[in-house]
Amino acid sequence: MLFGFEWDTSSELAFAWSILPILLIGLWVTVQATVLGFVVALVLGLILAVLKGAPSRLISWPANVLCEFIRDTPLLIQLFFLYYVLPEYGLVLPAFMTGALALGLQYSAYTSEVYRAGLQAIGRDQREAARALNFPSAHTFTHVLLPQAIPRIIPAMGNYLVSIMKDVPVLSVVTVLEMLNVAKIIGDRTFDYMVPLSMVGGLYLIMTLVASAGVRLLDTRLPKQGLPLK
Amino acid sequence: MTDPIIKFDKVGKSYGSLKVLDGLDFEVKRGEKVTIIGPSGSGKSTVLRVLMTLETINDGVVYVGNEPLWHEQRNGTLVPAGEEHLRKMRRQLGMVFQQFNLFPHMTVRRNIAEAPVKVLGLSRQDANQRADELLEMVGLADQAHKYPHQLSGGQQQRVGIARALAMRPKVMLFDEPTSALDPELVGEVLNVIARLASEHDLTMLLVTHEMRFAREVSDRVCFFDKGQMKEQGTPDELFTAPKEQRTRDFLKAVLNG
Ligand SMILES: Nc1ncnc2c1ncn2[C@@H]1O[C@H](COP(=O)(O)OP(=O)(O)OP(=O)(O)O)[C@@H](O)[C@H]1O
Ligand SMILES: [Mg+2]
Numbered sequence: 109m110l111f112g113f114e115w116d117t118s119s120e121l122a123f124a125w126s127i128l129p130i131l132l133i134g135l136w137v138t139v140q141a142t143v144l145g146f147v148v149a150l151v152l153g154l155i156l157a158v159l160k161g162a163p164s165r166l167i168s169w170p171a172n173v174l175c176e177f178i179r180d181t182p183l184l185i186q187l188f189f190l191y192y193v194l195p196e197y198g199l200v201l202p203a204f205m206t207g208a209l210a211l212g213l214q215y216s217a218y219t220s221e222v223y224r225a226g227l228q229a230i231g232r233d234q235r236e237a238a239r240a241l242n243f244p245s246a247h248t249f250t251h252v253l254l255p256q257a258i259p260r261i262i263p264a265m266g267n268y269l270v271s272i273m274k275d276v277p278v279l280s281v282v283t284v285l286e287m288l289n290v291a292k293i294i295g296d297r298t299f300d301y302m303v304p305l306s307m308v309g310g311l312y313l314i315m316t317l318v319a320s321a322g323v324r325l326l327d328t329r330l331p332k333q334g335l336p337l338k
Numbered sequence: 339m340t341d342p343i344i345k346f347d348k349v350g351k352s353y354g355s356l357k358v359l360d361g362l363d364f365e366v367k368r369g370e371k372v373t374i375i376g377p378s379g380s381g382k383s384t385v386l387r388v389l390m391t392l393e394t395i396n397d398g399v400v401y402v403g404n405e406p407l408w409h410e411q412r413n414g415t416l417v418p419a420g421e422e423h424l425r426k427m428r429r430q431l432g433m434v435f436q437q438f439n440l441f442p443h444m445t446v447r448r449n450i451a452e453a454p455v456k457v458l459g460l461s462r463q464d465a466n467q468r469a470d471e472l473l474e475m476v477g478l479a480d481q482a483h484k485y486p487h488q489l490s491g492g493q494q495q496r497v498g499i500a501r502a503l504a505m506r507p508k509v510m511l512f513d514e515p516t517s518a519l520d521p522e523l524v525g526e527v528l529n530v531i532a533r534l535a536s537e538h539d540l541t542m543l544l545v546t547h548e549m550r551f552a553r554e555v556s557d558r559v560c561f562f563d564k565g566q567m568k569e570q571g572t573p574d575e576l577f578t579a580p581k582e583q584r585t586r587d588f589l590k591a592v593l594n595g
Contacts, residue, residue, distance in 0.1 A: 233435065233437055233439040234439065234441065236390075236392050236435070236439060237435065237439035237440070237441065239390075239391070239392060239428075240390050240392065240428070240431075240432070240433045240502070241452070241453035241457065241501070241502075241505065242425055242428045242429060242453065242457045242505070243452075243453065243456055243457065244456065244457075247456050251452070251456075252441060255443050256442065256443055331443070331485075333442035333443050333485065333486075333487060334441075334442055334443025335443060336443055336444075336445075336485070337441075337443055337444045337445070337448050337452075338445050338448060338483075
């Protein structure tokens with residue numbers, strides 16, 4: 109029994125059917141961790157992109173070092189760091205939050221590069237027009253550069269969304285009951301790993317296909333010339 | 339005689355060893371319509387870009403309305419200007435680009451109204467009204483809600499002109515405003531510029547290869563070569579009786595070419 113659901117081991121099919129609701133609870137956790145991690149990666153990545161592009165070396169250098177550090181170390185280290193070290197400084201977060209944060213942190217190093225490439229692809233003419241009109245530089249960034257960069261970076265960001273989803277099982281090491289962890293617990297208790305693990309594989313496939321389709325839809329829907337401002 | 343509104347005082351600008359402006363002396367009076375002509379690479383665009391603060395200078399002083407553009411007075415000496423000074427100076431100038439440089443994700447109206455709202459502090463409503471008046475003036479009153487890619491090149495450039503005018507600059511800079519256009523669309527843009535040229539107060543500095551047009555609208559034509567002004571005069575003087583051999587060669591090449 110898990111989450112109040114009994115399993116039925118009379119046949120493989122009955123077993124699969126009986127553990128589906130349990131796995132779906134795990135799936136919901138996986139989805140939540142993915143979404144939260146992705147949002148953190150999008151926000152933090154944007155901040156890092158801005159810092160890395162700062163005219164002052166005093167700002168861009170630490171941001172670059174931080175990104176390099178994050179990229180060159182395993183996700184697990186950042187996860188352990190947040191989970192075991194932060195509480196020593198009085199910051200105790202639930203395991204789920206810590207996990208999503210670690211995912212977001214890890215991927216912010218990658219998304220920041222996507223932002224940078226997207227922003228650099230916008231021609232000098234746009235910056236010059238904004239300058240000639242005397243736009244404040246923050247306004248140029250938020251209303252001229254970013255709206256034009258976003259449609260271009262959707263496909264790359266979509267790839268990272270799927271990657272984050274596939275990395276969520278790492279959170280199981282800090283006790284998060286995401287889908288794979290749930291399947292493993294079922295296996296431990298029933299000595300049947302085959303069925304729950306195959307189901308997790310299938311559910312993952314469905315999730316990634318849905319996510320990719322969503323990203324592609326967004327990609328075709330957004331006007332290529334930028335998020336419209338009326 | 340009134341003071342010049344624009345003055346280049348021995349201005350130098352180079353990219354590495356390439357001198358683009360070479361001790362340039364050049365003045366424009368208030369309300370004057372001046373056309374710059376000259377061969378490719380002579381520094382025509384650079385003059386406009388320096389004025390629009392898109393390009394820095396290495397030497398000399400540029401004055402706009404008696405104030406140094408790229409410098410500030412501090413304790414009696416000139417020091418390189420900070421962003422605040424540049425922002426203040428930039429308000430006096432508007433620029434029309436060869437490639438239009440419209441914001442592709444903004445409607446035509448928003449392209450024009452954005453700066454009045456964000457920079458001048460107009461309400462969105464007042465700025466939209468200003469945009470609509472300008473669109474009326476450039477003959478695009480019915481295009482306010484379209485996006486730039488839905489317009490022809492000539493229409494886009496007219497929006498570009500309206501956008502610059504919305505800031506009510508004292509000086510308008512035009513950098514080959516028609517050279518990116520199909521021949522049949524040149525006329526509609528030149529018409530708008532000609533109408534502007536009839537405004538007494540507006541100072542205009544125009545780089546163009548449209549010699550006939552230059553002749554019609556300019557008070558003065560300046561011939562640039564190798565980063566210097568080699569000759570200047572009224573359109574009649576310069577086009578019918580150029581003094582310099584260089585000017586004669588250039589005019590012969592473009593008028594026959
Ligand atoms: N960013 C840059 N780096 C290096 N050289 C540059 C740069 N910008 C301009 N130049 C060079 O400076 C010179 C003058 O350029 P400018 O654009 O002022 O000429 P122009 O008179 O406007 O010519 P055209 O008629 O071709 O537009 C050219 O030789 C150009 O190649
Ligand atoms: Mg040029």
